[in-house]
Amino acid sequence: MADTKIVVDCSTGEVQELELTAEEVAQRVADAQAYAAAKAQEEEEAVAKAEAKQAVLDRLGLSAEEAALLLG
Amino acid sequence: MATYVEIASVTVGSGGSAYVEFTSIPNTYTDLLVKFSARSARTNDAGGSDGKLEFNGVTTGYSSRMLLQQGGAYSGTSSTLFYFVNSNNSTSNTFGNMEVYIPNYAGSGYKSVSIDAVDENNASSAYGVLTAGLWSNTAAITSLRLTDNNGGYMQYTTAYLYGIKKD
Numbered sequence: 001m002a003d004t005k006i007v008v009d010c011s012t013g014e015v016q017e018l019e020l021t022a023e024e025v026a027q028r029v030a031d032a033q034a035y036a037a038a039k040a041q042e043e044e045e046a047v048a049k050a051e052a053k054q055a056v057l058d059r060l061g062l063s064a065e066e067a068a069l070l071l072g
Numbered sequence: 073m074a075t076y077v078e079i080a081s082v083t084v085g086s087g088g089s090a091y092v093e094f095t096s097i098p099n100t101y102t103d104l105l106v107k108f109s110a111r112s113a114r115t116n117d118a119g120g121s122d123g124k125l126e127f128n129g130v131t132t133g134y135s136s137r138m139l140l141q142q143g144g145a146y147s148g149t150s151s152t153l154f155y156f157v158n159s160n161n162s163t164s165n166t167f168g169n170m171e172v173y174i175p176n177y178a179g180s181g182y183k184s185v186s187i188d189a190v191d192e193n194n195a196s197s198a199y200g201v202l203t204a205g206l207w208s209n210t211a212a213i214t215s216l217r218l219t220d221n222n223g224g225y226m227q228y229t230t231a232y233l234y235g236i237k238k239d
Contacts, residue, residue, distance in 0.1 A: 002088035002113065002224030010080045010233065011096040020090055027131075028090060031221045035122060 075237045076105065084229040088113055091219035094233045099178035099212055101235030106172040106216065108189075109230045110157035113223030120156035120191035120199040121222045125172060127183070127213045136185075136205035142197065153205040155189035160226065162193040167229065178212040 003025070007016045020028070057067055079101075080094055097104070112121030119142055126134070136150045157168030170189035177183060185205035191198050207213075218231060 002090045004087055004089055005091050005093065006082055006084060006089045007093045007095055008080045008082045008233075009096050010094055010098060013080060015082055017085065017087070017089070024090070028219075028221075031124075031219075035221055 074102075077101070077235045077237065079233045079235050081230065081232040084225050084227055086227045088224045088226050089229075090224040091217050092225065092229070092231045093215060093217040094231075095215040097177075097214050097216065097233070098235070099214070100237070101178070102176065102238045103236040104172075104174040104177045104213065104216070105234040105236055106170075106174075106218075107232040107234070108157075108170040108172070108218060109167045110170070110218075110220075111162075111167045111226045111229055112157055112159050112220045113226050114159040114220070115161045115223070117159055117197075118161045118193060118195060119159070119197035120162065120168065120193070121159040121220055123155050123157060123218060123220045125153040125155065125185065125187065125205075126217045126219065127207055127209070128211060128215050129217070130209060130211075133208040134205065135208070136187075136203045138204075139202045141200040150203075153185055153187060153207070154201065154203055155187050156191045156199040156201055157189065157220070157225075158191050158193060160223065162191065162198070163195065166192050166194070168192055174213065180210050180212075182210065183207040183213060 003020050004017050005020055007018060057064060082092055114121040134152050136153055138148050138150060138154055140146055155170055158166055168191045173186045174183060187203035190200045
């Protein structure tokens with residue numbers, strides 16, 4: 001993981017490569033954890049939705065292709 | 073007819089970078105445009121690496137509505153100004169493309185932001201996202217930061233900042 005940042009001063013054109021501060025490193029860890037949690041929840045919801053859809057198809061005795069055909 | 077002027081540009085070197093930031097942005101233009109070509113060092117999702125755009129070093133006051141595509145299309149909201157670029161286990165030597173447009177960046181109202189980003193992956197997993205964003209802050213934008221939320225941006229990632237002036 002890159003521990004540096006690039007800062008471009010638009011008034012002078014100077015480009016600096018600097019070390020991240022401790023706060024920035026901590027924020028990055030927190031952001032990655034938050035994204036991972038959101039992604040896990042999203043995947044959980046997708047699985048639940050797929051299972052619910054399959055349960056309806058099973059109750060109706062239809063395959064996914066037949067349902068798609070009916071729904072146009 | 074509007075004039076586009078390159079304010080500054082940068083290319084990430086061999087060490088990579090967690091983020092790229094433009095500071096001391098002059099207030100003499102009408103709008104800002106960013107052209108960003110990026111690859112993240114992330115390797116656990118070939119579909120792309122998410123990032124966020126922030127202004128003036130401020131981490132709050134952001135909101136966005138997104139239209140995303142990855143296999144199928146869906147919409148969502150976020151408390152960040154959200155985008156995707158290529159991750160490092162996507163198609164090799166390939167970088168995501170993004171454009172950011174910020175009208176009236178130096179004005180005294182809230183700042184609207186339009187982001188159009190695509191993760192160029194020659195596979196079934198690839199993100200495209202259109203983000204309609206808002207920074208609920210009346211300060212003029214004087215700095216702009218593009219942060220990768222995962223492994224950081226890799227070498228040859230480029231960012232170009234343009235000022236657009238109404239003639």
